[in-house]
Amino acid sequence: MKRHLLANTLVALALVALVGWLSTTVFAMLGTQTDWTKAWEYRETLWRGWLVTLGISIAAFCGSIVFGLLFMLGQRSPLVVVRWTCRAFLEFVRDTPLLVHLLFGYFVIFAPLISRPLGEQGWDDKLLIGILLLSVFEGAYLGEILRGGVDSIPRTQWESARAVGFSKLQIYRYVIFPQALRRVLPAMAGLFVSLIKDSSLLNVIGVAEYFYNTKNFISRSYAGLEGYVPLALGYLVLTLPVAWLSHWLEKRFRHET
Amino acid sequence: MKLEATSLVKTYGKTRALDGLSLVVRDSRVLVFIGPSGGGKSTLLRVLGGLETADQGNVVVNGETLTADPAGLQAYRRKNGFLFQQFNLFPHLTALRNIALPLEKVHGHSPADARGMAEQALDRFGLIDHGHKLPAQLSGGQQQRVGIARAVARKPEVLFLDEPTSALDPEMTAEVLELIQELAEDGQDIILSTHEMGFAKAVADQVAFVAAGRIEESAAPAGLFGDPQSPVCQRFLSKVMRY
Ligand SMILES: Nc1ncnc2c1ncn2[C@@H]1O[C@H](COP(=O)(O)OP(=O)(O)OP(=O)(O)O)[C@@H](O)[C@H]1O
Ligand SMILES: [Mg+2]
Numbered sequence: 001m002k003r004h005l006l007a008n009t010l011v012a013l014a015l016v017a018l019v020g021w022l023s024t025t026v027f028a029m030l031g032t033q034t035d036w037t038k039a040w041e042y043r044e045t046l047w048r049g050w051l052v053t054l055g056i057s058i059a060a061f062c063g064s065i066v067f068g069l070l071f072m073l074g075q076r077s078p079l080v081v082v083r084w085t086c087r088a089f090l091e092f093v094r095d096t097p098l099l100v101h102l103l104f105g106y107f108v109i110f111a112p113l114i115s116r117p118l119g120e121q122g123w124d125d126k127l128l129i130g131i132l133l134l135s136v137f138e139g140a141y142l143g144e145i146l147r148g149g150v151d152s153i154p155r156t157q158w159e160s161a162r163a164v165g166f167s168k169l170q171i172y173r174y175v176i177f178p179q180a181l182r183r184v185l186p187a188m189a190g191l192f193v194s195l196i197k198d199s200s201l202l203n204v205i206g207v208a209e210y211f212y213n214t215k216n217f218i219s220r221s222y223a224g225l226e227g228y229v230p231l232a233l234g235y236l237v238l239t240l241p242v243a244w245l246s247h248w249l250e251k252r253f254r255h256e257t
Numbered sequence: 258m259k260l261e262a263t264s265l266v267k268t269y270g271k272t273r274a275l276d277g278l279s280l281v282v283r284d285s286r287v288l289v290f291i292g293p294s295g296g297g298k299s300t301l302l303r304v305l306g307g308l309e310t311a312d313q314g315n316v317v318v319n320g321e322t323l324t325a326d327p328a329g330l331q332a333y334r335r336k337n338g339f340l341f342q343q344f345n346l347f348p349h350l351t352a353l354r355n356i357a358l359p360l361e362k363v364h365g366h367s368p369a370d371a372r373g374m375a376e377q378a379l380d381r382f383g384l385i386d387h388g389h390k391l392p393a394q395l396s397g398g399q400q401q402r403v404g405i406a407r408a409v410a411r412k413p414e415v416l417f418l419d420e421p422t423s424a425l426d427p428e429m430t431a432e433v434l435e436l437i438q439e440l441a442e443d444g445q446d447i448i449l450s451t452h453e454m455g456f457a458k459a460v461a462d463q464v465a466f467v468a469a470g471r472i473e474e475s476a477a478p479a480g481l482f483g484d485p486q487s488p489v490c491q492r493f494l495s496k497v498m499r500y
Contacts, residue, residue, distance in 0.1 A: 160345050162308060164359040164407065165335035174358060178349050 030224055039226045042217045049213030050234050056127070056199045056209055057238065060134040061192055067139025072146040093140040098133075098201055105133045106205040130202040138195045145187045149180035182253040189246030193239045200235075210234050258285060258319055258415055258446040260305070265314035267300055267470075274300040275311060276470030285462040287441045289478075290450040292467035293493055298450035299342075299419050301467060305448060306417040307333040319414065335363055338408030338416040343424040345404035346392040353379065353388035356407045364411055378410040379403070382436055398429025402436055409440065416440070418449035434460075454497055458482050466490045 027034075039046070074086035093101070110129045118125040153176050161175040203212035211231065218227035260282040267275040274297050282288055290298045303309040305316060307323060307330045316323045323333060346355050356375035360366045366374065379385045382402050392400055401421055408416055418437065422430040434456050441447055441460055450467075451457055457464055458478045465475040466487070473487045485491045 156341065156343075156345070157347065159308065159341065160347070162331075163306070163334060163339035163341075165331065165363040166359065167331060170362055174362065175347055179347075182349065 026225075034225050035223075036226050038221045038223050039217075039230055042221065045213045045217060046210070046230060046234075049208060049210040052127070052208060053196070053199055053210035053234070054238065056131055056134065056202065056207070057192075057196045059131045060138060060195055060199065063131060063135025064138035064142050064191075064195065067136055068142030068146050071139060071143025072150065075143070075147055076150070090140050090143060093137060094144075098137050098198055099204060101133050101137055102130065102201060102205055105129070126202075126205050126207045130205055130207045134195065134199060134202065138191060138198070141191055141194075142188065145184050145191065146180065149184035150176055152183055153179050185253065186246045186250040189242055189249065192242050193246075196238050196242070197235060258288070258448075259283060259317075260285075260288070260319075260448075261317040262301075262305070263314050263316075265301070265304060265311045265316070267297075267304060267309070267311050273470050275304065275314075278314070278467075278471050280465060280472045280475060282463060282475075286444070286446055287461050287463075288448045289457045289461040289464045290448075290467050291452070291454065291457055291464060291493075292473075296468040297470040298467050300470075302417050302419045302448065302450055306337060306339050306415075307331075308339065336414050338411070338413035340401070340404045340408050340416075340418045340421055342420045343397075343401075346400055346407070348392050351389050351391055352384065352395065352403045355392070355403060356410050359407065360411060374410055378406040382406050396429060397425050398432045401425065401429075401433050405433070405436060405440075409445065413445075415446045415448060418447065420450050420452065423452060452497075454482070454494075466493070468493070 071086060071090055074082055075090075077083050077086070106126070106129050110132070111125070114129075115125040118128060157175055157179070158171065161171040166174065199209060200211035202209055203215065206212070214227055214231045214234075217223060221227075260280065262278060262280045265275045265278040266273065276297075278297070278301065290301065292298055300309070304311050304323075305318065310323075310325045310330070321333070324330065346352070347358075350358060353372070353375050356378055357368075357371040360371035360374055361368055376385065376388065379388050382405070384399065384402060384406060387395060387399060387403070392403070395403065401424075405416075405418075405421070421437065422433050425433060430453070434453065437447065437449070438460050461478045463475065464478050464481045466473045466481065466485075466489075468489050474481060474485060474490045481490070482494065485494055
């Protein structure tokens, strides 16, 4: 214990020294130019962007649950054709970058198809299509997580559920999902964290979310630190609570079973 | 109960779990299947209980012919009770919820009624103090008793029990067997499989010896245990009765 205490102290001191040295050097270089009032001037755009990111995250999370469930059920379908199509599609989605989906999906598929009618209805087509594409992408991963969770429930549970007279839907609803969900919730929360971060990629199709607005602010006002620090903090404010929630859920359900 | 199974065949890959099995039971309260491991007892129970359909042959239970149609089978399962060897209960629900949930969702009782019935079922088997516990917090014997309580809470026509005690130690075995005997004495129709020969002798009206996917012999317990006719059954009984 004693030796560890000494080692811990030494490592901690070394780390503090390193970080201190790094920040003083960086700040010394930027010191004269850093002007936090710039960020304050742009607070409204930044705030709007942050809200859009929050909205995208929540909407895409709901969307990804819908797609995830569909992909999971598709892979368990009694029809071979459905199973194979589903597998192939998931494989394709998970083995190509989200950036490609967004560019290809928006500019090649959806924009020519539905941008005009959406625009005429007064909708923001970029935002909606972006959310849809993000939902499909994260849904592909969620489908895999859910499938793993459902597969991990022993066969005897399906049998017992059938034996007490539950219908197929009731078996999923009352027996399989509640148990599977406990096992996959931490992984789902982890996926939600990725989703929030991935939403920043929507800037490539011109969605005015947090990253897009911050980037514009930085290039317009030649900002440095005063742009990047709020950028990082803005995402942390969203992701940290979800990460904490994930750890908390993990602990709670571990005690329960 | 009345039961008639004719030329049942059930194959799993190359294994013929049921190989042209026929059985007629005219009027019996407790029907017991005994026989060597892998002989097909569980498969037969699952077919009779409507959890599985035979590839060939047909089954008539109390005048009702079992169909292969899923909805019909589900309706059939709903009026019967089934208990497996182990892991019967839903681990995420308390003992009370395990019993109440099917009453509520399958049999359409109101939540309050379902709860009342579940409490009654637990009380009947001396488990009322354990109602709030999760299955993992119960002993193996208590779990099986809750499983039986769940199966009988909705007053099943026939109660199917597949080796209800094979995962239990002797003391817990006794407590579960006692409970089954009580149910039989109260008039519950039961079909069960077991390796407990003494229990089979005591509780059965009719015993059927299942081996290699067929019924080798079927008689009242006194006859089957006292004077087995087929050589396979004689060999089996002399082996299991030796110790
Ligand atoms: N789901 C299944 N898949 C493949 N084979 C199976 C399956 N269920 C049963 N069998 C096979 O069918 C045969 C009969 O099995 P069954 O479980 O009915 O025997 P049993 O008499 O209940 O045996 P035990 O006393 O050990 O429980 C065995 O050879 C078994 O391996
Ligand atoms: Mg068996």
